[in-house]
Amino acid sequence: MTKEIKCVVWDLDHTIWDGVLLESEQVVLKPGIREILTELDARGILLSIASRNSREDALQKLREFGIEDFFLYPEIHWNAKSSSIAHIREHLNIGIDTILFVDDQGFERDEVQSVHGDVECVDAADYLHLLDHPRLNPKFITEDSKRRRLMYLEDMQRKQIEESFEGPQDAFLASLDMVFTITEAAEEDLKRAEELTIRTNQLNATGRTYDYEELNAFRQSPNHLLLVCELTDKYGSYGKIGLALVEKTETHWHLKLLLMSCRVMSRGVGTVLLSYIMQETKRAGKLLRADFVRTDRNKMMYVAYRFANFKEERVDEDGTLLLINDLSSIASFPPFIDVRTSILENTTRY
C-alpha cells in the first residue's frame, strides 16, 4: 500500500513562482498556486520548502505574497536538496516515504531520488494536477488534520522555549501544564481513530488498521473498550494523540491495539495510557495480555511493552506475538502531567 503523503516539499523558482528570484525581484506566483497551497493545508497535509536561494530574500518574498505561514521548517540555502529533505523529515518526525517533492529541475529531482528512493518526486510542470493526486487525498479530513499545521507551529514554539530552558527536563515539562485526558471513544472520534491507525507507524503495537465501521462496532460492544486520549498544554492542544482497543474476557483484558502519535514522544507521556490500562485491569482483577506485531518501524513499542514488565508468552500462527503482564509492577504517572479520565466510573459496564 502506498502511504498517504504527510508533507509536500516545494522548490521556489519556477515552481511556486515564475522566474528566478536572484535574477529579478519581479517574480509572480504561478497561477492557482495559492489555491493549491490553501487546499493542501486544509486537507491536513504539511508544506515545506527546499530551495537554493538566499534565505532572507526568499522569506521576504513569501511574506509579500502572504504565504509564508504555510511552510514549516523551510530549508532555503545552497546545500543539496536531499539533505534539506532529510532535515525536514527529522523536524516533522515523519516517514521519508510520506514526503512528496515538487521541483521544476530534473537534476534536483534525480538528486533527491538517488538519496531518498522512497520520496515521490513530481515535475513542477504538473503542479495543476497535484490536488487530484491519489496520495494527496486523505480518506478522512478530521478536526485534527485541519489543525495540523497549527499544532506543528505550536510545537516549534515549545521547542524554542525548551531549548532556552535552564534546569532539569521534568521542570520544563512541569512548566507546560500538560493535561492528558483519557475517554471512551465517542462516535465523532472514530474518523480520527481510523486516521491514527493509518498514520501512526513508530508507536504502533500491531500496525493493524481498522475502518470506521469496525471501530464503531468495538465502541458499542460490551466486550470491548475503545479508548482515545488527548493532550493539551498551555500552548494549545496536541489533538487526539493515542488510541487503545481492549478486549475483555473472563480472565483477561487483552490489548489488541495500542498506539500513540509520534508528535508527543518527547513529552514523556508515551506510557501514560499503558499505565492507565494496567491499573484498570488490575482493579478489575484480571491479567493483561497484549498483541505485538513487528513492523519495520515499531521496535520502540516492543521496548515500551518490555520496559512495562510485559513478558513474551507465545507466538500465534499468524505471527502475532502475545505478551502477558502479571501487573505486579505498574509505573505511576509522571508527576508533571495531570491525568484525567472520564470513564470507568460507571463500573457496571464490566
Place this chain on the structure above:
Amino acid sequence: MALHEQIRAYIQNNLVVFDEQAKFSDSDNIFELGFVNSLFAMKLLTHIEGTYHITVDNDELDLANFASVNNIVALIERKRAEVEA
C-alpha cells in the same frame, strides 16, 4: 574513563531532577528513585547500542538490566564478550 563513570555521567546528564537532589550509588535503582523516566529508558537503550556497538536482544529488554549503573555495565560487558567470543 572507566565504563562505570561513563554510564554514571550519561545518567547524570539526563536526570529529570536537579543534580543536588540526585545522589545514587552504582547499585541504586534509578527508576524507582524517580530520577529518570521511561522515556529515558528508551534513550539509554539507543545510547548504549550506538556507543558500545552492541545489540541488546529482545529477551534482555528487561527494565532490570537498565535500572542501575552496575546492571547497565554488566549488560554492556556481557554483550561485548559475546561479540568477541
